[in-house]
Every structure is written in C-alpha cells, then in structure tokens.
Amino acid sequence: MAEKITTYRFDCLDQTLSQLNQEDCTIIAGGTDVMVLHKSRRGVPPKIPKPVVFIDHFSELKRVYQNHKDLHIGTCCTYSELLEDPLIPIPLKNAIKTIAAPAIRNRGTLGGNICNASPAGDTLPLLYVYNTKLLLRSVNGDRVVAISDFIQGPRRVQRHHNEMLIEIILPSVLEEGSHVVFEKVGNRNADAIAKVSFAGYIRLNGFRIKDVRFAFGAVGPTMVRSIDIEKKLLGLTIPLADADIAQIVAAFDKIIKPIDDQRSTALYRKTVALNLLRYFLCMKQYQSN
Ligand SMILES: Cc1cc2nc3c(=O)[nH]c(=O)nc-3n(C[C@H](O)[C@H](O)[C@H](O)COP(=O)(O)OP(=O)(O)OC[C@H]3O[C@@H](n4cnc5c(N)ncnc54)[C@H](O)[C@@H]3O)c2cc1C
Known part of the structure; x- marks a missing residue:
C-alpha cells in the first residue's frame, strides 16, 4: 500500500512561512527535480520522507519587474513564462530554450533550478556572470545573498529550513553595453x-x-x-x-x-x-x- 504523505497548500505565503518555521518540509515548486529525486520503481508512488509544501500557486512568486536597473524574477516563474516575458534578457532565454522539452519547461521554475544546485543546472552559469542575488524570506524577515555563496555544492544550498527563496535579482542587467x-x-x-x-x-x-x-x-x-x-x-x-x-x-x-x-x-x-x-x-x- 502507498505510504501517506502530508501535504500543505496554503492560501497565503505567510501561512507557508509559519508552517516552514514549525516543521522541516520539502518545498515543491514545479516538482520536476523533487519527483525525480524521490522516485520509486515503476508503478510505485514516490517516497518523500518529509511533509510537502506547495508554493507554485502564489502570484507574488511569479512576478517579473524592474527596479531601477535591476531585474527581479519571482522564484516560481516557469521557464515557459520566462520565455514569454519581454523583460527577460535574450541570453537567459537562450539558456532556457536548451532546458528539457516543453512539458518540463511548463512546470520547472528558475527558483527550483537554483535550489536544486545541480552542477549541470543550465541557468546557473549565466546567473553567476550576472552576479545574481537571491532574496530569501522566513518568519524572521528577509535576507539577500549572492548566488555564489548560496550554492555550496551538488544539491547543497545555504538555506535554513524555515526559509524560502522569493526572488532572483539580476543587478544592473538592464544596463546598456x-x-x-x-x-x-x-x-x-x-x-x-x-x-x-x-x-x-x-x-x-x-x-x-x-x-x-x-x-x-x-x-x-x-x-x-x-x-x-x-x-x-x-x-x-x-x-x-x-x-x-x-x-x-x-x-x-x-x-x-x-x-x-x-x-x-x-x-x-x-x-x-x-x-x-x-x-x-x-x-x-x-x-x-
Ligand atoms: C525530464 C527532465 C529533464 C530535465 N532537463 C533539464 C535540463 O536540460 N537542464 C536543467 O538545468 N535542468 C533540467 N531538469 C531539472 C529541472 O527541471 C530543473 O532543475 C527545474 O528548474 C527545477 O524546477 P522545479 O520548480 O521543478 O523544482 P522542484 O522540483 O519543485 O524543486 C527543486 C529543489 O528546489 C527546492 N525549491 C524549489 N523552490 C524553492 C523555493 N522557492 N525556496 C526554497 N527551495 C525551493 C525544492 O525543495 C527542491 O529541493 C530536468 C528535469 C527532468 C525531469
């Protein structure tokens, strides 16, 4: 018999953050890495050892906007959404076009690619040369960290269990030249x-x-x-x-x-x-x- 998994899908982000503060959960954005990581043999549901919290439905995590010369990208923007967005730089779109196939690009998120921290994550080399900063949030407040400090090794990131990635910030990316x-x-x-x-x-x-x-x-x-x-x-x-x-x-x-x-x-x-x-x-x- 399939094992039960506790799942949360809160109406607001604050509830999600307070749940993360109470309990160590697996965050699922698009799930394209999480499901592979926890897959079982064919026909058997995945085994996810921790409770799951879904975040892909929050509109505030899907915004792309410009603040002075910086570009802010919501962590849950899917690749397909980013390909359609006029603010996303062409080189980043070129990288996204090489990722998987449309079905995965419809689910997979930029934030998921970063937090999964694969050495072969396709958006990562560009995000490094853009000197990307990451906005993380917990019940204790916000902090901003450089992507090169956040990613520590394969699947290892400097994230406290009560924190969520909120925005990816590309500094001065809209500067000419x-x-x-x-x-x-x-x-x-x-x-x-x-x-x-x-x-x-x-x-x-x-x-x-x-x-x-x-x-x-x-x-x-x-x-x-x-x-x-x-x-x-x-x-x-x-x-x-x-x-x-x-x-x-x-x-x-x-x-x-x-x-x-x-x-x-x-x-x-x-x-x-x-x-x-x-x-x-x-x-x-x-x-x-
Ligand atoms: C068939 C297939 C092909 C693929 N091809 C490619 C490819 O060509 N190139 C490539 O780079 N990748 C590829 N991937 C990997 C994957 O699609 C990407 O890494 C994708 O960006 C992951 O995003 P997601 O939203 O699905 O992440 P999820 O699976 O939801 O999450 C990934 C990790 O990040 C954490 N996480 C997600 N969002 C947050 C957040 N906001 N705050 C804190 N933690 C968070 C999760 O807990 C988990 O640890 C492929 C995957 C599959 C299944």
Missing part, C-alpha cells in the same frame, strides 16, 4: 543534460575591457568562476593579444577539474570548456545584448 553569451554542449540541442556549459560576460568602453566574467557548468561540484583571473583582463583592449588569451586559458586550465561520469569524460569536458573560453576571448567584436 554588455555582451553576454551562453553555450551548452550536450548530446543534442534539447532534452539533454549538459556535458559542459559556459557563460561569458563582457562590457567595453570603446575597445577597452571595463568588466569581464566567466562561469563554467558541469565541470566541478558548483559553477567554476574566478574573479582573480577575470581581473587580469581589466583595462586590456580588444582584440586581445594571443599571449593574453593563452595566459587566461592556462589559468582556467589549472582550476577546472571535471570528472568522468555517464555523460562524458573529464578530458572531453576540460577540452571543450577551454575551447569555449578561447572562442569567447578571440572575438573581434562584441555586440551589446
């Missing part, structure tokens, strides 16, 4: 988990580099980003000299340490990651997007 790319390498163009992913961000003043950021996915326990390496490029002009490109690639070669698994080999992942970086650095022109 940055060129951002996302590249994902998988077995096919859609419905494939990444073997390697890469996000690059560059902002120029004329030909001079004012800001530059890189993040690599699926080549370590979390996204690989190095502010120290990025700093070496500040103030240089494009096109970059071959020696500068080689120095940056060599620096990332030292810190990218992928593993072999069922999806790919460490050697393939490292080679492709460095090729994507080299390709980004070799561009002679960057167009603002």
